[in-house]
Amino acid sequence: MTDKKTKKNQKDQKPDSLLKYQSTFPKEVSFLINLLDQISDGIYITDPERKIMYWNKAAETITGYKQEEVLGKRCADSILEHTDLAGNKLCSTELCPLHKAMHSNKVPSEPLTLKALHKEGRLVIVEVGITPLHSISGTLIGGIEIFRDVSAKVELEEQKARFFSSLSHELKTPLANMQGYLDLILSGDAGEINELQQEFLNTIYNEEQKLANYIEDLLEMGRFEGTDYSYQQNVTNLSALIKSLIRSFKNEAAKKGLVLNHNIATGLGLLGDKERLSQAFSNLIGNAIKYTEAGTVSIEAWFDREEKELIVKISDSGIGIPETDLKNIFEMFYRVEHPGVRNKGGTGVGLYIVERVIRRHDGKISLESAPGEGSVFTVSLPGFIID
Amino acid sequence: MTDLKQVLVAEDDPGLNRLISFKLEKEGFKALSVFDGKAALKTALEEDIKAIILDIMMPFLDGIQVLKKVHSAKPQLPVLILSIKSRENDLHQALELGAKDYMTKPFQPDDLITRLKQIMEND
Structure with a gap:
């Protein structure tokens, strides 16, 4: 009996909040909702006060929160709790990117990389796109946030950066040895060398320097590419x-x-x-x-x-x-x-x-x-x- | 012999350590070679040395930690950092912590001596 009752309550709650914006949206809304639930990016829709009116299936997967748990709440109320990568909270009205997009028309031109709080307490790194939502007549009816979990990608980039950092050390130490000892021989510190030896050693030295420059470029590129997150x-x-x-x-x-x-x-x-x-x-x-x-x-x-x-x-x-x-x-x-x-x-x-x-x-x-x-x-x- | 100025060479790569020590002795210094951070710190604090050539990535204790401790005990002792270019943050940090100069690997032994003499003279 009680089970049935709870179920009924939830059912009541869900259509209620959906109805709220169904009235302001075009009729195709249920088709759209279906569509949004199929998308692998997290999507939620809020009213102008940032209260959540819709929360898709992917948002549930990424954050661990079911739609029923978040409807009517703000994302700042212990849900998502976006911070920047340095860990600074962005939940106050002045800092909230969604608020800024809706009320000051400051829509970020590129996706933001932020952290989000998972229900289990761990942090997820997400790429976030934000846009205000206007009715056909042009009045503000809310905002949309679309977020993608990029934690695995970021982790991979960090691994790559660590690999290149250690590779850099491993490659440059032998190079430094070779250049250094060649220098010593060429400058006569290790005894006299004849002209022909001098010429050949100079060739080795020049080629070795080219090699060093190529390696430098390779390593620079390796630790640079794809590290935009860091x-x-x-x-x-x-x-x-x-x-x-x-x-x-x-x-x-x-x-x-x-x-x-x-x-x-x-x-x-x-x-x-x-x-x-x-x-x-x-x-x-x-x-x-x-x-x-x-x-x-x-x-x-x-x-x-x-x-x-x-x-x-x-x-x-x-x-x-x-x-x-x-x-x-x-x-x-x-x-x-x-x-x-x-x-x-x-x-x-x-x-x-x-x-x-x-x-x-x-x-x-x-x-x-x-x-x-x-x-x-x-x-x-x-x-x-x-x- | 004891008149020779002692320079501590803290570099974990045996080839580079020998290279630097060899060049130093050619130039009339006495080189004290160590191959890890702990030994570097101990020698720097206990021996009468006039300068340190200090690598950053070393076993047991890295060059930054060695620099911090040596600099607080002997603030006047000139330190020349020797590291790889892709660790710029370490290099900048080392200068902020009181290192007198830095060079990146690969380096030319002549350059190293020129720079070392410069920081020892400025003392």
């Missing part, structure tokens, strides 16, 4: 980061007889991933030195108060880039052929990574260059001044 959002001091990169390139520039000028404003800050930014600026400064045989490499950085942007300008007096190559320069595996210039060993991933990292930080990169007249890369990134 971007950190930390306050990063770009001034300090660039200064320490300049320091690491000082000797390389000096050895080629290049002047390495820099003028870096202090306290340039942005919210971002320090390691990725370091990777990007290291590629830019490294390229400037690699492709300049004489003259100057300059690095300037300042804060544009009007645009609230950090500007970093990297100029060199190197071989430059022909106009026909400018538009492709940031594409993966694209390489500029310089007639008469020895192949330096590279696969064309450096600038591709730079562009991706800058774009991921909502920044822009531009390039001015002409053959024989050097290159100027200008990066602008949304930022602020750290007190």
Whole structure:
């Protein structure tokens, strides 16, 4: 008897809340509901107050909550409880992406990667799309969130990143040994060598350096590709980061007889991933030195108060880039052929990574260059001044 | 002999450790080789050394931990970090923790000596 009663109550509750929006929706609604239940992404629909009116089958699977348990509640009421990847709660009205989409028309242009709470207490990583819902007459009747469980994918990416990190160590140690000992022999530290030996050892040395450059590219690509989820959002001091990169390139520039000028404003800050930014600026400064045989490499950085942007300008007096190559320069595996210039060993991933990292930080990169007249890369990134 | 400046070489790869020590002795230093973090810390604290060349990924105790402890005990002791490029965060962190300079592997032995002399002079 009691069982029957409960069942009846639930039945009453479900059609009731569905009816609520059935009245505002087109008649095909039951067909649509059926359709939504077949989709493997989690989908829920709320009223303008963020109260849940519909919760599909996939949402039940991903979160562990049945539709009956969540109808009429808000997703912030112990359901989903979205946080960003750093763990900051997004449930308050001001931060809620769904609220913002419905009431301030701030619809995210790309899926958000967030964490969600499973009924069992564990966290699930989800990719979330959000959109407000309007009736035919244009009045706001609610919002939709579509979410996909990407936990397994993220876990795989993290495994891959760990693998490349250890591979990097394993590959570079023997390379460092080979280069180092060759250096010792070539510089005469291990005793005299004759001219022919010198010539042959130089060939080994040059080829080994090319190999090292290829391996560097391969590893950079390996730890970069598909790791969009793992971007950190930390306050990063770009001034300090660039200064320490300049320091690491000082000797390389000096050895080629290049002047390495820099003028870096202090306290340039942005919210971002320090390691990725370091990777990007290291590629830019490294390229400037690699492709300049004489003259100057300059690095300037300042804060544009009007645009609230950090500007970093990297100029060199190197071989430059022909106009026909400018538009492709940031594409993966694209390489500029310089007639008469020895192949330096590279696969064309450096600038591709730079562009991706800058774009991921909502920044822009531009390039001015002409053959024989050097290159100027200008990066602008949304930022602020750290007190 | 005791007049030679002692430099601690903390590097777990035997080939690289020998390479660095060999070059140091060519340049008139005395190299003290250790192959793990624990030994690095012990030697750094107990011996009269003038500088450390410090790898980051080492057994028992990593270079960052060694740096922290050595820097608090001997803040004036110049430390040059030697690591691979793909661990930028470690490198930046090491500079923040008081390392005087860093180099990435592969490196040129001549460069290493130039940089080492620079940080020892700036003392």
